[in-house]
Amino acid sequence: MDVSFCRTGVRKYPPHQVEVEAIQQKTTQIFHKVYFPDDTDQAFEVDSSTRAKDFCQNIANRLSLKSAEGFSLFVKIADKVISVPEGDFFFDFVRHLTDWIKKARPNRDGTTPSFTYQVFFMKKLWTNTVPGKDRNADIIFHYHQELPKLLRGYQKCSIEEAVQLAAYIYRVKYGEDTTKLNGQSIQYLLKELLPQDLIKTQNLNDWRKQILAAYNRDQGKTPDEAKIGFLKLIFKWPTFGSAFFEVKQTTEPNFPDILLIAINKHGVNLINPVTKEILVTHPFTKISNWSSGNTYFHMTIGNLVRGSKLLCETSLGYKMDDLLTSYISLMLTTMQKHQTLRRH
Template sequence: MELEEFSLYCIVEGDTFTMPLAREEYILDVTTELHKNQQVFYLIFCRSVWHFPLRLDSQLYVEVVFNQIAPDYLEGLLLIMPGEQLDQDVIYDIAKMAALLHRAADMTHVPTMKETKFLLPKPALTVRDVKPAQWVNMVQSNWRDVEMLTTIQSKAQVLDILSKWPLFGSSFFAVKRVSDPKERSDHILALNRHGVHFIDLVTHETLTHYPFSEVISTRKVKSEDGTLFLDMKCGNLMQQRITRLQTDQAHEISRLIRQYITMEQRLQHR
């Protein structure tokens, strides 16, 4: 396991966003302060950058990564839907994973129609090509292949399937691209080992992409009214462009970009 790809996050109950603990912070210093303030908190260890392959031979690793990835998958963030349609191969993957997710939850019976609804990514329920009854039939037909697996084997197979999807290993952020004070467009920002991607809110197709080799710098800016922005300078020595993003997660986006760039530089010098 490459520990440099993992971060320890502290989630404080009531906070909208989570932030990783900095390397120079001591866990007990942070938790003692939260205890003093009588705040409820959780410590979560999860993968933050994704340069190295999955380690599906480790049960602990599979548990950690599965619990991190499953919510994004079920929310539909990993789906790319050109024209709001699903490719046939993706439909097959979704049906197989629904059966695996059912088994991963330690279920021993065939998924029912009511249960199937909660085993599919949310956008899959709205596509016109596949009716609810068809989803149920496909999921149930996959059940025979997975019902004898252990829960950890089921989780490992889900990760193995998803690892072949283009947006697997992405950290997702809701951002507004600010061209000028009057023009603001909503996007999802996806950071993964291939770089910075601005993706469409609905189809998740990439609209703009910058490899990390083209990310020159990031700078956090706070306006007089407290609005937080991130200025991202991208390009090369001849041509550069600054993209301003309005986001409450500017610190985390900037930190992750630095982490990826540092990782790339280390790999180049190995």
């Protein structure tokens, strides 16, 4: 069967349950709820001919984003969050995914489980993301997607940077109200403000004083300005806009067994999880092959015969695989555009 034909014309799967219900109720209007990283959601009209790319563009238009580039729809089902390929019909993808999950996980008594799913819209590829260029994207997406990575302690961050970032986060959460910083629950508050591996490096009172001083220096800033200030600071780091994966590697004797892998616009970065030092960055142009399964992710750097291999144990291989494929395909598309422009 010609795959390109599926992509352009005929749908590959029978109608999704949501479509069937709409047809039975004699309506072709289906409104689908989409969740955003800032904890808001909106309903969008989708029909059976809606492709993921059009759906993304509709969302970008509604939210007044300057561009939909790098954004993707994600379907969360069971314990997986899977990105929807932009050329796919939205409902086909959901139907295929629910069928696949049902087959993969039958109930103990042999009956078919029913799974509900949620749809998220998020930034996936950060190739051209510069804080301050698209205010709405910064406020709704970039800040809320980068914050959890900071708090998990994945990036190399100095005490001074942590203090300034904590002041921004505090302003976003609590605005002009400083009572929380003077309250008794400071140790719980710090978990919301600082990378987890840094909290113990100073006593609570020192953190409180320094964060309050940094907060007061930014008097008059709005919570939205604080979000952009936060992004502009971490934009200087080589790990800005990364997806992080903790893996067990079995091929590099000179590297720790447990590695942090950051996939971002620079390529695949291997990081020491204790020191946060980047041990090596493999640019996309040097990665010749990769594969993934339920328990692994494998990658070849350099040519297939004499190249080096990186073998990792992880349950998130499918995400690493998809990110690598997507970044490389964006890179190739961009290169083709430049070549076409040069010819003309």
